[in-house]
Amino acid sequence: MDLDRERIANLAKEFRNRSRATARDRWHAVRFNLVLALQAALAAALAWLGSHELLGNPSPVFAPISAIGTLASSVGQRFRRTVEMIFGIAIGIGLGDALVFAAGTGPWQLGLIVFLSIVVSIFLGGGPAVVTQAAATAVLIATLDMPHEANIEFPRVIDALIGGFAGLVVLALLLPLNPLRIVDRAARPALGRLADELSETAEAIKTRDAPRAQAALDRLRQVEEHFQGFEEALEGGRETALLAPVRWRRRGALTQYVESSEYIEHAVHNSGTLIRRAVTALEDEEPIPEEMSNAVTMLAEAVRLLRRDLGHGIRPEAAREQALQAIGQAGRAYAEGVGFSGSVVIAQVRTTGSDLLRATGIQRLEANQLVRRAAGGHAGEAAAEAARQPGTPPSTGRSGGPSGERGPAR
Structure with a gap:
């Protein structure tokens, strides 16, 4: 009986220690990504404001989505990811609007739109980011309560461009991280x-x-x-x-x-x-x-x-x-x-x-x-x-290994 109590007490103590460690780790993760959260919030607000004021769009869904997508891209790849994302959004908007306008909405229409968005994206040479964005945008077009009218594809693509641009503005001018x-x-x-x-x-x-x-x-x-x-x-x-x-x-x-x-x-x-x-x-x-x-x-x-x-x-x-x-x-x-x-x-x-x-x-x-x-x-x-050596960046030359040896020993 005493052994069982001791074992339970040890397990409870271990659980408390793990919980404290997990809470510290999670709080550290929040602090580490706090600037990213602020960037995303500011970029989404700017994108919505820009699209609403410049295009007169009463419901600029794609602008904040594009802004957040730009910030969520892997660091070092945001230029390329932003272009891919806008390309994918353009495909999804074009196909989604065309098919919804022609065939209406419903489960089979949604499946067809997603299928065609993926196939067209791959055919045009899009990578995984383009394919995913095209399919996700097509789903939004087919399911959100939006006015399905003709000739609104271009304004929605501009909507996405404004969002991507807002994300880059936040990264470059308003809340840039310290690269070092x-x-x-x-x-x-x-x-x-x-x-x-x-x-x-x-x-x-x-x-x-x-x-x-x-x-x-x-x-x-x-x-x-x-x-x-x-x-x-x-x-x-x-x-x-x-x-x-x-x-x-x-x-x-x-x-x-x-x-x-x-x-x-x-x-x-x-x-x-x-x-x-x-x-x-x-x-x-x-x-x-x-x-x-x-x-x-x-x-x-x-x-x-x-x-x-x-x-x-x-x-x-x-x-x-x-x-x-x-x-x-x-x-x-x-x-x-x-x-x-x-x-x-x-x-x-x-x-x-x-x-x-x-x-x-x-x-x-x-x-x-x-x-x-x-x-x-x-x-x-x-x-x-x-x-006494100058503190200049080292050479990028690749001739020979670092100490005159033939590369690192493995």
């Missing part, structure tokens, strides 16, 4: 997880705990799940910086983040190889100098500094210095003596450190020179030289 904040929020989960797992690996190396390092490797694999959202955020940031004049001053900082994305991804892959070989070195009981753990710890700190500097749009000198210090520690570890897997860990510290240097805006040849100097015991001199 969009990208930074998307990058933080990936960079945060990378830094945390590198720190965890450093502790595992220090305590010679192979299972702990393996657990860090397993968690690091989850970083790749964040990269899709990161790429979409980059597109959205570029779009906002292009559309919104008040955000044009963020273009330089945003460009650095955009150009850094390739090398951030390389750093994640190379860190995975680093941790995997660290697990092997620990399992094989290879010699592990103290400097190896120090190098990985400094590498994790370099990732944190890079995330901070890119998010604030400032010159990432601290991240450069920390990456070179990590490479210097790796060079000392190699001089102390390591096994086969340990030498791979050292090499991956150098490669990942080079990735981070490239992400800060240093060109490939300069990064290679700095890495060699730091590994040769001149980390301080290399860091001073890195600090």
